[in-house]
Amino acid sequence: MQWELDSGRPVYLQLIEQIQAGIISGYYKAGDKLPSVRELAAEATVNPNTMQKALVDLERTGLVFTNRTSGRFITSDESMIKKLKEQSALELVQEFIERMKQHGFEPKETLAYVTDIVNQKKSTDQKV
Amino acid sequence: MNTILECKSLTKKYSSLTALDNVNLTLERGRIIGLLGPNGSGKTTLIKLINGLLVQNSGELLINGKSPNPETKKVVSYLPEKTYLPDWMRVSDTINFFKDFYQDFDEKRAYDMLTRLQLDPSRRLKSLSKGTKEKVQLILVMSRQADLYCLDEPIGGVDPAARDYILNTIISNYNENATVLISTHLIADIEKILDEVVFIKNGHVTLHESVDDIRSKEGKSIDTLFREVFKC
Numbered sequence: 432m433q434w435e436l437d438s439g440r441p442v443y444l445q446l447i448e449q450i451q452a453g454i455i456s457g458y459y460k461a462g463d464k465l466p467s468v469r470e471l472a473a474e475a476t477v478n479p480n481t482m483q484k485a486l487v488d489l490e491r492t493g494l495v496f497t498n499r500t501s502g503r504f505i506t507s508d509e510s511m512i513k514k515l516k517e518q519s520a521l522e523l524v525q526e527f528i529e530r531m532k533q534h535g536f537e538p539k540e541t542l543a544y545v546t547d548i549v550n551q552k553k554s555t556d557q558k559v
Numbered sequence: 560m561n562t563i564l565e566c567k568s569l570t571k572k573y574s575s576l577t578a579l580d581n582v583n584l585t586l587e588r589g590r591i592i593g594l595l596g597p598n599g600s601g602k603t604t605l606i607k608l609i610n611g612l613l614v615q616n617s618g619e620l621l622i623n624g625k626s627p628n629p630e631t632k633k634v635v636s637y638l639p640e641k642t643y644l645p646d647w648m649r650v651s652d653t654i655n656f657f658k659d660f661y662q663d664f665d666e667k668r669a670y671d672m673l674t675r676l677q678l679d680p681s682r683r684l685k686s687l688s689k690g691t692k693e694k695v696q697l698i699l700v701m702s703r704q705a706d707l708y709c710l711d712e713p714i715g716g717v718d719p720a721a722r723d724y725i726l727n728t729i730i731s732n733y734n735e736n737a738t739v740l741i742s743t744h745l746i747a748d749i750e751k752i753l754d755e756v757v758f759i760k761n762g763h764v765t766l767h768e769s770v771d772d773i774r775s776k777e778g779k780s781i782d783t784l785f786r787e788v789f790k791c
């Protein structure tokens with residue numbers, strides 16, 4: 432996985448977000464075994480303690496669980512992953528609407544643009 | 560016992576210059592700690608005191624509860640700023656040298672790392688580039704199973720890709736009971752592997768805190784904070 436860390440925020444928070452993003456994008460699938468803390472830390476070039484902290488936090492939310500004998504896994508609860516995806520979609524849209532506001536567009540106008548573009552895409556898709 | 564290093568009112572003077580002034584510092588096990596400060600702030604002096612290469616004028620410095628002595632040297636692995644290995648040695652000679660010197664030296668680990676670096680152990684140090692020589696020395700130091708690793712400017716002379724190699728060597732080789740103390744002023748490159756930082760300024764410890772706490776409190780990177788604190 433590609434890890435990208437920016438410098439102004441706590442590393443463990445960013446690790447949590449990126450593992451979540453990995454689950455949302457399907458890089459990690461439900462029930463997948465995760466690499467060891469050390470391997471993940473080496474991959475992201477971060478401190479193993481920090482990676483551990485991030486994973487423990489993800490465990491608390493239930494997204495990741497530990498099997499005492501065989502390692503750490505992504506949850507097999509598909510509905511939980513679906514919820515995470517929906518949550519992330521909502522956040523993305525909210526963020527987009529906020530940014531459009533900063534550019535001087537009311538949510539209604541934004542929606543009109545979005546509808547336009549979606550319709551255009553539909554019609555070109557149909558032509559193909 | 561969880562404390563690996565304890566400094567109590569530690570003071571070191573070089574004739575009229577006070578390099579360390581009444582330093583109180585406690586380091587726990589299992590951490591990677593950045594010792595950060597501008598040139599001449601006392602970083603190397605502290606590291607040399609830990610290794611018994613200098614003796615303080617007053618105060619106390621304890622490793623595992625003991626003053627620096629041959630016993631503490633067994634558990635402290637030191638990467639000095641400058642290399643002390645003679646140029647004529649082959650890489651394999653340096654490995655034998657370390658094996659003779661240190662009981663905790665893991666020869667197999669050293670050779671594994673050399674293989675990963677695709678470095679022929681029969682090469683002489685003389686024939687290696689500056690960066691490769693630094694990597695060899697780091698491999699030697701990190702192949703010991705020490706309690707405290709003191710790395711003085713480990714990434715000073717190498718390119719950014721080699722820096723990542725060095726950082727990975729550090730994080731994949733220290734164990735949960737060991738602490739790594741890294742002195743540097745190249746903070747941006749190193750801050751993501753640090754648990755804690757110690758800021759040192761004119762011989763005083765001005766800050767000792769967890770990196771993630773600083774980031775969430777200040778909302779900025781350690782590098783940015785450093786530039787603010789040590790602005791010239």
